[in-house]
Amino acid sequence: xxxxxxxxxxxLPDKVVTNADxxxxxxxxxxxxxDRTGIRERRVGGTTSALAIEACERALVxxxxxxxxxxxxxxxxxxxxxxxxxxxxxxxxALGCRGGAFDxxxxxxxxxxxxxxxxxxxxxxxxxxxxxGTDTLSRVTDHDDRSTAILFGDGSGAVLxxxxxxxxxxxxxxxxxxxxxxxxxxxxxxxxGTIQMEGREVFxxxxxxxIDSITKVLDTCGITPDDLALFVPHQANVRIIDAVNERLGFxxxxxxxxxxxTGNTSAxxxxxxxxxxxxxxxxxxxxxxxxxxxxxxxxxxxxxxRWGTAAPAR
Ligand code: ACO
Numbered sequence: 683x684x685x686x687x688x689x690x691x692x693x694l695p696d697k698v699v700t701n702a703d704x705x706x707x708x709x710x711x712x713x714x715x716x717d718r719t720g721i722r723e724r725r726v727g728g729t730t731s732a733l734a735i736e737a738c739e740r741a742l743v744x745x746x747x748x749x750x751x752x753x754x755x756x757x758x759x760x761x762x763x764x765x766x767x768x769x770x771x772x773x774x775x776a777l778g779c780r781g782g783a784f785d786x787x788x789x790x791x792x793x794x795x796x797x798x799x800x801x802x803x804x805x806x807x808x809x810x811x812x813x814x815g816t817d818t819l820s821r822v823t824d825h826d827d828r829s830t831a832i833l834f835g836d837g838s839g840a841v842l843x844x845x846x847x848x849x850x851x852x853x854x855x856x857x858x859x860x861x862x863x864x865x866x867x868x869x870x871x872x873x874x875g876t877i878q879m880e881g882r883e884v885f886x887x888x889x890x891x892x893i894d895s896i897t898k899v900l901d902t903c904g905i906t907p908d909d910l911a912l913f914v915p916h917q918a919n920v921r922i923i924d925a926v927n928e929r930l931g932f933x934x935x936x937x938x939x940x941x942x943x944t945g946n947t948s949a950x951x952x953x954x955x956x957x958x959x960x961x962x963x964x965x966x967x968x969x970x971x972x973x974x975x976x977x978x979x980x981x982x983x984x985x986x987x988r989w990g991t992a993a994p995a996r
Contacts (some may be wrong), residue, residue, distance in 0.1 A: 683805045683808045686726040686990055689747065689842035690957040691740020694944065695727035701832070708828045711952070715832050720920025724835030724945030729763050731772045733838035734816040737953075738777055741840040752842070753781030754798050754811035758792030760886050760978065761818045762941060765873070771797040773814070783811070789869075790916045790977025792949035794857070794985050797973070801854040803844040812838035817948035824876040833877065833918070834877070835945030839953025840855035855970070856896045857985040869978040888918065888976045889925045895984040899911045903986045907932040909970055912959055912991070916975035917941035917951040924973075938964070948977065 700723040705751055725774060725983045734757055737854070742748060757770040774783035788795040793815030799809045801994055806845035816838035819973060821930035825831045843853060892915070900906060907930050908915075915923045917940055927934055952973050959965055967990035974984040 683846050687841045688844040688847050689741035689745025692957045693736035693838040694725040695734045697727045698787035698920050699726050710828045721945045723941045726747045730816045730818050732768045733774050734814045735776045737838040741842045745842045749777035749779045749804045752779040753809040755783040755794045756813050757785045758796040758815040788950045788981045791975040791981040791983035793952045794983035798857045802874045806994045808845045810844045815949035815953045822871045833946045835947050837947040837950040839957045840950050853987050855986045859897045859983045861979045865980040880900045891976045891982040892926045893929050895982050899984045910972050911969035913958045914938045918946045
């Protein structure tokens, strides 16, 4: 069954926190943050459900659909609004969707995990699904810890997958999903606690995991980086993205970046960058797009998708 992305949308909180704002209350500097991460500002505020609903509404408007046309909502998040129930339940209700809804926690790799899962479900059962990556990491950040407080922001990005839109092939042409639970202690937050991270080790593992995972996916699809119109990496640190690009021989001009303005928004970062690229007219029907993320778990996920509202057969 053909699956296509027919709608997409984003949401960011209004409140902007610049590096200059952080300089006032932390022992840090704009220059250190920009040099070591590439981040200049981040957006902070709101709830996971409210941001996700806003992004999903925009995706539905773009596709000319309403919630009633949607039979599944999958929210990728590590920061649900409550422990019980899943935040996807309130998103599903607010949008007036049909069918089911569930949350998926694969940290910063969550959106790719969700997209791959939903593409497979729609291929079997048809219909339409909203896949939304949303995190409000500011709620689990220790704002006095300069090693993490400078990194994180809040946001949401959503896509509408449609098996009825006339696409002739699957959306996902190849994927690699992985996790290494032995490294869970490198990046975690206890229930009710804040994020603890061994940044240097996470950085090292992130570069290695992304390169290995992307290489596997490109091999599976029988393509090279030259065949890709766009690379949409998880936006954690521009030095991680540069290291991956350098190793793959992929040009930075064909890489989607929002990190400078959003910080690390975890599960939202890949859909935010993908949606902004689509809004900017950087994607055309049939383009091959590489998505790749890594995060707490440690999880990683890479996928090559064929962009287009009426995807041609493989
Ligand atoms: N301002 C100034 N100095 C700082 C700051 C800061 N905000 N933070 C740390 N430093 C200092 C340290 O104290 C250290 O000082 P020392 O040399 O005197 O001991 C020095 O800068 C170097 O510290 P490192 O931790 O080695 O700095 P590094 O270059 O590794 O950058 C960073 C830190 C930005 C956190 C980086 O390691 C990183 O990006 N790691 C990966 C983060 C990531 O990708 N997370 C995964 C996803 S998140 C998720 O899943 C929710």
